Amino acid sequence: MTWTGKNEVVHEPLARDEMEAMLKDVDASYAIRHVPKGAMVIWPGEADDNHYYVAEGSVECFRLDRDGRKKVIDRYGEGMFFGYHILRDDCMPMSTMRCEEDSRLVVIPKESFFKLLHGSPKFADRCVRYLFGVLSMQTNEMLNQSFYDTGQRVPMLLSGLVSERLSEGAFDERGVLIPLGNNEIADMLGVSRNSVTSVVSRLQAQGIVEKQRNALRVIDPERLADIARREQE
Numbered sequence: 001m002t003w004t005g006k007n008e009v010v011h012e013p014l015a016r017d018e019m020e021a022m023l024k025d026v027d028a029s030y031a032i033r034h035v036p037k038g039a040m041v042i043w044p045g046e047a048d049d050n051h052y053y054v055a056e057g058s059v060e061c062f063r064l065d066r067d068g069r070k071k072v073i074d075r076y077g078e079g080m081f082f083g084y085h086i087l088r089d090d091c092m093p094m095s096t097m098r099c100e101e102d103s104r105l106v107v108i109p110k111e112s113f114f115k116l117l118h119g120s121p122k123f124a125d126r127c128v129r130y131l132f133g134v135l136s137m138q139t140n141e142m143l144n145q146s147f148y149d150t151g152q153r154v155p156m157l158l159s160g161l162v163s164e165r166l167s168e169g170a171f172d173e174r175g176v177l178i179p180l181g182n183n184e185i186a187d188m189l190g191v192s193r194n195s196v197t198s199v200v201s202r203l204q205a206q207g208i209v210e211k212q213r214n215a216l217r218v219i220d221p222e223r224l225a226d227i228a229r230r231e232q233e
Helices: 016-025 110-119 121-147 150-167 182-189 193-205 221-232
Strands: 031-035 040-042 050-056 059-064 070-076 096-099 103-109 176-178 209-212 215-218
Touching: 016 050, 016 103, 016 110, 050 110, 070 182, 103 110, 110 121, 150 176, 150 182, 150 193, 150 215, 150 221, 182 193, 193 209
Parallel strands: none
Antiparallel strands: 031 103, 040 096, 050 103, 059 070, 059 096, 176 215, 209 215
8 A cells, every 4th residue: 555645646657658758758868776675765864866756666755853753754656756856956855765665766867857847748747736736735734733633633544544445446345454553654644653552442442443463444434434524623
């Protein structure tokens, strides 16, 4: 499961042959990089003058605070681009990118990125819509953090993830499986694991979710959605 529910633009993967055709049309160069699971691609505070396309695998984007607490910003699966820090003059990233599995990345140098941006209307359109999605995502998160506590934000997030899984057809008679543990949910929200565990335990006592090993099964999606809606009223 690639978590991208906060930015709808990245739900539109681009086929590799189409991506390579765009590069060829503007005479842009690129390289293929094999990155093993757990290896870093980008570090904050270290300039990186490349843009990236995920040909295989998945990449997690996150930040750590001064206490070492992790906040997941997004995850990128096959057919997705990342590395928009090269729009900055110093090419200085603000987040860490790490491969969640063995991955094959297409590395696009800054010069080639700008060839694409200026020479391919389709690529430019994707970039603008993606960056607007990031702005919308961050604004929404800021408002959620201001208006809702963890007890409210957890069911809101879970309900969103259920909707994403349902759109993928990932459900059966036992409910909807979300292949994320409490740690991953805490990382998404930037809160402590204990606070998430407390909320999940309450939802389990209500018969809405069922805790499994490194996963949650939502057995009553309608009640979860109802709780999420009430929290936002």
